[in-house]
Amino acid sequence: MLNIPYLLAIPVLLVIYNLCGYLLRRPRQTLSYPPGPRGLPIIGSFFDVLTPRTGLDAQWAIYRDMGTMYHSDVFHINILGDHTVVVNSAKAAEELLERRSGIYSSRPPMHMAHESGWGWAFSVLPYTSWWRLHRRTFHQYFRSDAIAAYHPFIRQATSRLLRSLSCIQSTTMVTQYDDLQAIVRQHAASIILYTTYGITEQEDMDAFVELFNNSAESILTLVHGAFLVDYFPLLRYIPAWFPGAHFKRKATRWAQINLELLNKPWKQLRASISSGTGLSCFGTKSLQKFDLKFNAADATGDTSDLGMSKTDSDTKMEEVIKNCAGVAYIAGSDTSISLILISVLVLSHHPEIQVKAQEELDRVLGSTPNATQLPDFPDRGSLPYVEAILKELMRMYPSFPLGLPHCSVADDVYEGYFIPKGTTVVGNAWTILHDENIYPDPHTFSPDRFLRTEPQRGALSAKHSVNPDPELYAFGFGRRICPGRHLALDTSWLVLACLLATCNITRISSDKSKEIDPIADFADGLTAHPKPFKCSITPRSAGAFELIKRGYEVGVEA
Numbered sequence: 001m002l003n004i005p006y007l008l009a010i011p012v013l014l015v016i017y018n019l020c021g022y023l024l025r026r027p028r029q030t031l032s033y034p035p036g037p038r039g040l041p042i043i044g045s046f047f048d049v050l051t052p053r054t055g056l057d058a059q060w061a062i063y064r065d066m067g068t069m070y071h072s073d074v075f076h077i078n079i080l081g082d083h084t085v086v087v088n089s090a091k092a093a094e095e096l097l098e099r100r101s102g103i104y105s106s107r108p109p110m111h112m113a114h115e116s117g118w119g120w121a122f123s124v125l126p127y128t129s130w131w132r133l134h135r136r137t138f139h140q141y142f143r144s145d146a147i148a149a150y151h152p153f154i155r156q157a158t159s160r161l162l163r164s165l166s167c168i169q170s171t172t173m174v175t176q177y178d179d180l181q182a183i184v185r186q187h188a189a190s191i192i193l194y195t196t197y198g199i200t201e202q203e204d205m206d207a208f209v210e211l212f213n214n215s216a217e218s219i220l221t222l223v224h225g226a227f228l229v230d231y232f233p234l235l236r237y238i239p240a241w242f243p244g245a246h247f248k249r250k251a252t253r254w255a256q257i258n259l260e261l262l263n264k265p266w267k268q269l270r271a272s273i274s275s276g277t278g279l280s281c282f283g284t285k286s287l288q289k290f291d292l293k294f295n296a297a298d299a300t301g302d303t304s305d306l307g308m309s310k311t312d313s314d315t316k317m318e319e320v321i322k323n324c325a326g327v328a329y330i331a332g333s334d335t336s337i338s339l340i341l342i343s344v345l346v347l348s349h350h351p352e353i354q355v356k357a358q359e360e361l362d363r364v365l366g367s368t369p370n371a372t373q374l375p376d377f378p379d380r381g382s383l384p385y386v387e388a389i390l391k392e393l394m395r396m397y398p399s400f401p402l403g404l405p406h407c408s409v410a411d412d413v414y415e416g417y418f419i420p421k422g423t424t425v426v427g428n429a430w431t432i433l434h435d436e437n438i439y440p441d442p443h444t445f446s447p448d449r450f451l452r453t454e455p456q457r458g459a460l461s462a463k464h465s466v467n468p469d470p471e472l473y474a475f476g477f478g479r480r481i482c483p484g485r486h487l488a489l490d491t492s493w494l495v496l497a498c499l500l501a502t503c504n505i506t507r508i509s510s511d512k513s514k515e516i517d518p519i520a521d522f523a524d525g526l527t528a529h530p531k532p533f534k535c536s537i538t539p540r541s542a543g544a545f546e547l548i549k550r551g552y553e554v555g556v557e558a
């Protein structure tokens with residue numbers, strides 16, 4: 001039975017709570033916030049951030065247009081007393097998110113993500129010693145010099161990807177979007193499942209890919225403000241049966257799936273270690289190291305900052321490793337899928353770029369009728385044009401256009417504007433990567449821009465030149481920069497080089513009006529995914545087809 005007074009009390013309490021929060025959070029100093037919409041009393045600019053101004057309704061486009069409207073590279077939005085500052089320039093991102101990273105490396109509360117069971121993922125944790133322990137643990141086996149250990153498997157997975165594409169039809173690889181997406185998804189998942197859990201069996205992979213697909217919808221909870229509860233935390237206490245409380249019901253369902261996502265592959269890893277069949281991967285290596293480390297910890301006792309005794313530290317460390325493995329799986333799959341799908345779409349629109357890349361590849365590897373091997377990691381330095389294509393793809397189509405929100409842990413002042421403690425700070429990578437002051441003619445897809453200035457891979461010195469390396473912005477900022485970027489870049493580079501070396505990608509346009517525009521037609525979400533498109537992927541020659549079938553030489557594969 002519904003209790004009517006109780007039902008009526010909830011909205012009243014919500015309004016009172018919010019009014020108090022609004023009054024308490026009003027600035028107590030004279031400096032003003034960065035420019036931004038004035039908003040309505042109490043609810044602030046709630047409706048401003050929902051309204052597209054130029055027909056593009058992706059959130060990065062709304063934020064870009066708001067920056068233009070307020071003539072500022074940093075603007076402020078107040079929604080229900082919750083402060084957000086959006087950073088639309090490289091200069092401001094560098095100053096706030098990198099130089100002042102001591103202030104801007106936390107995360108906002110992300111209530112919906114926590115309600116949906118993502119609390120174990122360190123990507124949503126605030127800046128604490130618990131987060132630092134996760135980040136350090138993760139970094140050890142995903143840093144640039146550790147990734148080479150996974151190259152044999154990445155090669156194997158890439159040749160499998162090429163073969164899967166060729167299996168769609170025997171001599172002509174015409175792909176429908178669903179087929180392409182399924183194959184790319186398998187590829188990305190196989191690499192993450194292997195590197196984190198040592199899982200290689202197809203049957204196991206299929207089960208985990210399905211689990212991931214079930215949880216994919218809940219990744220939207222990581223977008224700050226995608227759910228009202230992020231602005232209005234009291235909504236968490238509304239019961240799931242309450243009319244309109246769909247988010248509660250969704251959160252309950254997602255929490256169950258996300259717990260399975262964390263536990264199932266971990267259980268399998270544990271079983272494989274017990275039976276002596278565990279492969280060398282993040283999970284096994286970290287567990288081994290942790291045993292050693294905790295012998296050493298007896299001497300150093302370095303777990304004190306976590307408030308743990310040595311007896312519970314073993315259990316805690318296992319939890320940390322398990323959480324890191326789980327987060328690699330969720331953070332690594334969707335982003336990598338996005339980059340590969342975007343590569344295929346964009347290349348299908350640029351046959352002239354394919355020809356130029358193929359000339360380079362043929363020069364280095366031998367022309368395809370005579371080529372004896374697929375491109376490989378040691379060839380990377382000799383293929384500057386292929387590298388430039390990858391950089392231009394990341395620049396023009398960043399897979400994670402708004403990254404994850406940061407949060408400030410102290411009051412701050414930037415260029416005379418006040419940014420209060422607890423402000424959510426969003427780095428708009430899309431706008432930075434399309435800023436004509438640093439990337440001239442930003443809406444033209446032109447890999448050549450990176451040949452002219454020759455930026456070093458990710459080098460800081462490239463930051464202040466024209467056409468700086470897009471890696472500097474596409475992977476987030478400061479202490480929160482993506483720790484999986486080395487794996488992502490190696491994986492994507494090999495797919496791109498192999499596709500270009502062996503295939504021609506052509507767009508299929510039966511109906512011009514329905515063709516996907518590689519700039520405008522992106523499904524909105526945390527990661528950018530092109531809307532369904534059609535293309536044909538055909539081997540460049542009979543020699544190339546043979547090369548695809550053969551894959552890497554025996555001995556090179558894992």
Ligand code: HEM
Pocket residue numbers: 122123124135138142327328329331332333335336339398399400402403404405406474475476477478479480481482483484485487488
């Ligand atoms: C094209 C592929 C990828 C892109 C574009 C990408 C981009 C990003 C971005 C923008 C962030 C937010 C950084 C910030 O808060 O400033 C992030 C965080 C993260 N990424 Fe990636 N990523 C990719 C692939 C991967 C892979 C393959 C892994 C795992 C192996 C991974 C693991 C993570 C983790 C764990 C975080 C959270 C870091 C933290 O909160 O401290 N990512 N990524």
